[in-house]
Amino acid sequence: MSQKTSSCQYIFSDVQQPNLPLIHGKDLSCIFEGTQRVVAVNEVNFGIEEGKITAIIGESGSGKSTLLRLIYGLAEPATGEVRYRGWLVPTRKDKLIPGHDAMKLVSQGFDDLNLYAKVWDNVASQLPNTDLDRKRNKTQEVLAKLRMDHLAQKRVADLSGGEKQRVAICRALINDPEVLLMDEPFNQVDAAFRDDLQQDIQQIVKDTGLTVVLVSHDPAEVLAMADYLIVMKNGLIVDQGNPTELYYHPQNPYTARLLAKSNVLTAEQASKLAIDAKGLIAIHQEAIQFEEASEGKYWVKDSKFRGMFTELIIGNDELTLHAVQFPAKAIKKNTRINILVSSVHHFES
Structure with a gap:
């Protein structure tokens, strides 16, 4: 790995600070x-x-x-x-x-790739010609790690977006x-x-x-x-x-x-689910269960098939929640239900 980690050659007044993260x-x-x-x-x-x-x-x-x-x-x-x-x-x-x-940066685009050159040449060009054997071996090694060795002789322009991304990562990694x-x-x-x-x-x-x-x-x-x-x-x-x-x-x-697509509720909204809260709470979608009930206080407002599971929008006129049903089952819109919550996260005030 590269050892050019000091800024002294650029910022002469800098003093290294110990005991910090990388x-x-x-x-x-x-x-x-x-x-x-x-x-x-x-x-x-x-x-x-x-x-x-x-x-x-x-x-x-x-x-x-x-x-x-x-x-x-x-x-x-x-x-x-x-x-x-x-x-x-x-x-x-x-x-x-x-x-x-x-450090090496791989950006969202592929601006640094030569689209009309081969994959091999795009990667190998990052190494000098002073040691041709090392250049050849290192290029082969990096392409193999990213599963691109079988495409070494293809033009970058002919690759998919994902394959171009792999080439960009290979170029970034070849100088360790x-x-x-x-x-x-x-x-x-x-x-x-x-x-x-x-x-x-x-x-x-x-x-x-x-x-x-x-x-x-x-x-x-x-x-x-x-x-x-x-x-x-x-x-x-x-x-x-x-x-x-x-x-x-x-x-x-x-x-x-952001991480869990949680239902974030106020204390007042939580009370409607018989949850005692002093401030905001989060209920993950997978923490919500329900059962069909002809006299239920809530109903299915909408459902979206997501393959292995169904995403449900449930609630009443005062409250709307998002839940997941796994395994996916067909359930009709407006079906009356009771809601059960298995776990709640309370945020500090």
């Missing part, structure tokens, strides 16, 4: 000035551990891609700092060619970076092949100790592969921690809605 952000902000002033990232603090997959998740416009650019050094902080191994990450004002030497940054890496990957690519990245992390930071808006992606989540909303980090912990015990209602 990547550490402190009071970090990014502001875009224009016809309208936009605070893309607003005084956030975070730590990213080495050898783990960290996912930054949020809705569009939440600031997650800007945070990724700040980590890499492509964006200039308005306040605060980003440190890598205790050293400041140099930015555009410090380096002629921005981007940290120990310490950190791989990925912005919406699975956007153009067909659902059928998404799991394979996620598993390949997880295996590379396990085999090499690579640190991965990825941006996503899809909870299914990050819950399946991330070791740590950073949840963003309107430029702020509203939650961060272990994915399982955040799924079942979120600190913020936004996290519950």
